[in-house]
Amino acid sequence: MQYSAPETIESALKLLESDDDARVMAGGTDLIVQMTSGMRSPSHVVDIKRIPELCGVVQTADGGWKIGAAVPGAELNEHVELKRDWPGFVEATDLIGSMQVQGRATPVGNLCNASPAGDAVPGMVAAGATVTVAGSNGFRDVAAHDVPAAPGRTNLEKNEFVIAVNLPPKPPNSGDAYLRFIPRTEMDIAVVGTGVFLAFGESGHVREARIALGAIAPTVVFCTEAADALIGSRLEEEAIEAAVLAARNACNPIDDKRGTAEFRVHTVGVLIKRSIAIATQRAKRQVGMD
Amino acid sequence: MNERVKTPEGRPYYKEIGTRPIRPDGVEKVTGSARFGDDFTLPGTLVGKILRSPHPHARLISVDTSNAKKIAGVKAIVTGSDFPDQPFAYTGPAVLERNMWHVTRNVIAREKVLYEGHAVAAVAAVDEKTASAALQAIAVEYEILPHVTTLDEALAPDAVLLFEDMITRGVEPAPEKPTNIARRANYEKGQIDTAWSSADLIVERSYETKPVHQGYIEPHACLAHYHPDGQADLYTSSQGHFQMRALTATLTGMRLTDIRAIPAEIGGGFGGKTVVYLEPLAMMLSKMSGFPVRMKMTRSEVFKASGPAAGTKARIKLGAKKNGTLVAAEVEMYYEAGAFPGSPFVNGVLCCVAPYTIPNVRLTGWDVVANRPKVAAYRAPGSPQSNFAFESTVDIVCKKLGLDPIAFRKMNAVQVGAELLGGRQLNHEGYLQLLEATERHPQYATELGPNQGRGFAAGYWPNAGGESGATVYVNADGTVNIATGSPDIGGSRASMAQMTAETLGISYDRVRSAVNDTTSVPFTHVTGGSRVTFATGKAVVAACETVIADLRARAAKIWDVDVDAVDWREGAAHPSSSNVGDFDPLTLGDLAARATETGGPIGSSGALNATGHAPGFSAALCDVEVDPETGHVKIIRFTVAQDAGVAIHPSYVEGQMQGAVVQGIGWALSEEYIYGPDGRLQNHGFLDYRMPVASDLPMIDPIVVEVPNPDHPFGVKGVAEAGMVTAMASVANAVADAVDRRMTSLPISPPKLAKEIAAGKAAM
The missing domain is CATH 3.30.365.10 (Aldehyde oxidase/xanthine dehydrogenase, molybdopterin binding domain)
Incomplete structure (x- = not known):
């Protein structure tokens, strides 16, 4: 096995082109575990942590955020401004693994590992994230929820890799939240995860909503039906129940060692309600509405 | 003997017992220099690895190692046929039976593989990669059989059999048809069938528990070195290196004296390291290759092939009077033993009724095999499962009768002097006191x-006593070394040093406490059954008392008085009365310094089979x-x-x-x-x-x-x-x-x- 740590995006792309069996590594918290357990044995590991553009969190001109693909969770968790704008996304990333894992694990790696249960993924999808993909034809932006194709597989072309996740500018009167269910309190994998983003109009109705569901289907579910049930409402009980029903209908889970399909569908509803409550509280706290 | 000062509460006054000194092995463990099972190495050490069955149940048609042997760097390969077969015989007490015919087949399969992860062959090679390549090159032909992994499947009337000739033991007359039920145990007292009519309330419920693993952090690991003269060293992380020596010797056809088993530190055991997996394989590979062989399990191997605790099914029926008096209890439990008989079902059914006085009792336990790893002991083996079922039912009774759960236990508590089912007797108080302490919390x-x-x-x-050995040496500078054969899992080095210091009347910091190999301490049974501080502690105190007798004799010699005229207290020899003479006390240090002139080295061993636990x-x-x-x-x-x-x-x-x-x-x-x-x-x-x-x-x-x-x-x-x-x-x-x-x-x-x-x- 060959290991390379290029210092530019171009040289990383060249290395990927030179070897069909090459694999990009950011934090390595999934890849190295997979290699150790014999699940993957790439002939070439391309470590992207030495590429300076990939190592920063910057605010864009429009007030959004660009988070480099090599930025680990621990860094996001200490980023006061990012956390103020997108606490749900940062918390989702922070739920991954332990403190030691946080020092390495990246939200982009979480997305590209394409596990149905990655915590950062529903968090970023609900936040409305896109990712910037580098390839031999230059750069393109893709909606985050379009990246995973199936468990362990992405829609990226062979010689492409994600260089950043982009979060939009946070609208006024808005808030995001992510909750997951695990039987323990940490060091576990989501049995269900729900990301919710809500923006309120001045009259107190929901102006904008996004809902993302994790671990209940082969890939993250960007559930527009559930969001639509909330938009225009004032989060009346019927609106929330309609969103819960839509989210439950969008589930396509399996029974596995981590939980039953029945439990997942049930728990999606429970967590959606709780996530809506947190997102609402965050949106209202910003404008002192309560 | 030490004179003990009684405290106002009536307890003896101790200087060292009951204190919390720093553990002797603390610095090594905190700094990472302590040596665990995988930390030993010798020149030329080979890597040993195991080929494991991917099938839960299959007949082994052939194991062809010829291609693997041709790989450069592969030094030895063993299969089941390289080990002497063992007689089919159940030995040991009813609660802890063993059958070496089963043990050898669990270490490495012979006629059949009985669970996913069952060892089929083992290789020793110059490195990990070569060993892995050798495993890949071994051709195994399996005849795949249907499997049973749950109690229900194993007990089904048409279930596939793990052992085609297994007739349930403990049933009279013996059944004619073989089943997956290895054994039944039955205990009764009173008139259970007629007792129910005297109960005002009868509650009957069924329960189940799943197999769980002991979850020790350190995977099994060992290093075996077989020398050309037939002597061998075995470095092993276990709950008993004497046990590992005995099992390895039996399974490889060696004599006990030819194996020196050296205890490593142990990263958790909880019962699961009283059994043998790797050591006989490593020893045979070393014997065949002429090199030391190190083996260790991966975590996956630990889960798949080392002992979990048994899963169970239980049916509990309790009868009580309105006032809460228990009149009858019926317990029927199935314990899943895994691939070979020998779950802790006997202790399981016996333990759950032990805290109670119940006049009419029937206990039935069944030991059932299934295509899973053979269960191993796990912290009070068998008792947590039956306790869950029994105490859940007691809780239902309490709730139905509106009784306080602690008051209920006190009312029905077993009395001191009671004969417990299974032949044990309750000799001491303690149970009521702990109920009262909990009530006051x-x-x-x-x-x-x-x-x-x-x-x-x-x-x-029940806890355990049993065989233990210890040696105590007094050094010329007045310090003391003690060594036992009990691997230290729960801080026993410290408690042994405290008991030594207390007995000899010296301070804790003058005692160095060690766990020694099988050539330097008397036989000691495993660290298990909560027995070490009790049984090995007794051996330590016995050795110290012999040393004290010797020290008194030396003081008597120096003073030229009769030995009976010398007392030992507070770490020194004293004249027993002023009539003996006006002598300054001779401390342990004084006597140690004069050892050469008073008879030579001061030291003793204690070896005993501790009773009275x-x-x-x-x-x-x-x-x-x-x-x-x-x-x-x-x-x-x-x-x-x-x-x-x-x-x-x-x-x-x-x-x-x-x-x-x-x-x-x-x-x-x-x-x-x-x-x-x-x-x-x-x-x-x-x-x-x-x-x-x-x-x-x-x-x-x-x-x-x-x-x-x-x-x-x-x-x-x-x-x-x-x-x-x-x-x-x-x-x-x-x-x-x-x-x-x-x-x-x-x-x-x-x-x-x-x-x-x-x-x-x-x-x-």
């Missing part, structure tokens, strides 16, 4: 909030908060009480109790072996085998009750297991209290509990 009076519940359970574990009773008080929507259970308060006899080193006693509770909480809420329909284990890693993590747990409050055991020089009972016995039942009872639904199947996982709560709401 502030937790018992703490008000519960919404969705919260409180559960109580009481339990019993006392049982470990425990009680658990658990408060939970249930998320009624997700079924998630949070433990919010936990108190565990145990009768320690006397706590030699209270911190380690408390640590044992807290650790036992943590394991019990995992067993109750989140741990289980999950098999697919293909008979393969799906959660063979710590990510999905869900042991509790620190943030899942509250601070667990231990109540150390001390009612001394008169049959130990310092009053020790045994503390390492009983705390586990009651944890699961207390959690289940707390959940029942919180949600008003009874969970009869462990683990009480969120999917199960959420469903049960929803069913309860639907029924309302």
Whole structure:
């Protein structure tokens, strides 16, 4: 096995082109575990942590955020401004693994590992994230929820890799939240995860909503039906129940060692309600509405 | 003998016993220099690896190693036929039977593979990669058979048989048809069949528990070095290097004296390291290759091939009078032994009724084989499973009769002097005292909030005595070395040093405490059964008393008086009265310095088969908060009480109790072996085998009750297991209290509990 740590995006792309069996590594918290357990044995590991553009969190001109693909969770968790704008996304990333894992694990790696249960993924999808993909034809932006194709597989072309996740500018009167269910309190994998983003109009109705569901289907579910049930409402009980029903209908889970399909569908509803409550509280706290 | 000062409470006054000194092995462990099973190396050491069956049940048609042997760097390959076969015979007491015909087949398969992960061949090669390549090159022909991985499957009338000729033992007349049931045990007293009519309330329930792993952090590891002269060294991390020596010798056809077993530090055992897996394979590979061979399991191998605790099914029937007096109890339990007979089903059924006085009792236990790894001992083997079932039923009785659960246990408590079923007798007090201590604990009076519940359970574990050896040497500078044959799992080096210091009358810091190899201490049985501080402690004190007799004799010689005129107290020889003469005391240091002129080196061994051990009773008080929507259970308060006899080193006693509770909480809420329909284990890693993590747990409050055991020089009972016995039942009872639904199947996982709560709401 060959290991390379290029210092530019171009040289990383060249290395990927030179070897069909090459694999990009950011934090390595999934890849190295997979290699150790014999699940993957790439002939070439391309470590992207030495590429300076990939190592920063910057605010864009429009007030959004660009988070480099090599930025680990621990860094996001200490980023006061990012956390103020997108606490749900940062918390989702922070739920991954332990403190030691946080020092390495990246939200982009979480997305590209394409596990149905990655915590950062529903968090970023609900936040409305896109990712910037580098390839031999230059750069393109893709909606985050379009990246995973199936468990362990992405829609990226062979010689492409994600260089950043982009979060939009946070609208006024808005808030995001992510909750997951695990039987323990940490060091576990989501049995269900729900990301919710809500923006309120001045009259107190929901102006904008996004809902993302994790671990209940082969890939993250960007559930527009559930969001639509909330938009225009004032989060009346019927609106929330309609969103819960839509989210439950969008589930396509399996029974596995981590939980039953029945439990997942049930728990999606429970967590959606709780996530809506947190997102609402965050949106209202910003404008002192309560 | 030491003169002991009685405290106002009537307890002897001790200088060292009951203090909390720093453990002798602490610095090594904290700095990482302690050597565990995989930390030994010798020049030329080879890597040993095991080829394991991917099938849960298959006939082994052939194992062809010829291609693997041709790979450069492969030095030896062994299969089952390289080991001498063993006689088919059950040996040992009924509660702890062993059959070496089974043991050798568990170490490496012969006619059949009986579980996924069953060892089929082992190789020794120059490095890991070569060893892995050799495993790949071994051609195994299997005739795949149907498999049974659950008790229900194994017990089905048309079930495939693991052993085609296995006739259930313990049933008269013997059944004609073979089954997967290895043995039945039956105990009765009173007139159970007619007793039910005298009960005002009869409660009958069924329960099940899943197999769980001991979860020790250190995987099994060893290093074997067979020398050309037939002598061998065996470095092993285990709960008993004498046991590893004996099993390795028997399984490889060696003599005990030809193996020097050297104990490594041990990264947890909990019963699972009393059995042998790697050592005979490493020894045979070393013998065949001429090189030292090191072997270690991966975590996946630990889960798939080393001993979990048995899964069980239980049916409990209790009859009580309106006032709460128990009149009858019937217990029937099936224990899943895994691939070979020998689950702890006998102790299981015996333990659950032991805390009670019940006039009419019938206990039936069944030992059932299935296509899973052979179970191994796990902290109070067999007792937590039966306690969960029995104490859940007791809780139902208490609730139905409106009785306080602790008052109920006190009313029905076993009495001192009682003959327990299974031939044991309760000789000492302690149980009532711990019930009372729990009742007084502030937790018992703490008000519960919404969705919260409180559960109580009481339990019993017999503990053990048995064979132990120790040596004590007094050095010229007045320091003392002691060595025992008991691997130190729970801080026993410290407690041995404390007992030595107390007996000799010197300070703890003058005693160095070690665990020595099989050539330098007398035979010592495993560190298990909560026996070390009791039994090995007795051997240490016996050795110290011989040394004291010697020191008195030397003082008598120096003073030229009769030895009876010399007393030993506070670490020095004193004239027994002023009539003897006016001599200044001779301290241990003084006598050590004059050893050469008074008879030479001062030292002695103690070797004994310790009797008089006392049982470990425990009680658990658990408060939970249930998320009624997700079924998630949070433990919010936990108190565990145990009768320690006397706590030699209270911190380690408390640590044992807290650790036992943590394991019990995992067993109750989140741990289980999950098999697919293909008979393969799906959660063979710590990510999905869900042991509790620190943030899942509250601070667990231990109540150390001390009612001394008169049959130990310092009053020790045994503390390492009983705390586990009651944890699961207390959690289940707390959940029942919180949600008003009874969970009869462990683990009480969120999917199960959420469903049960929803069913309860639907029924309302």
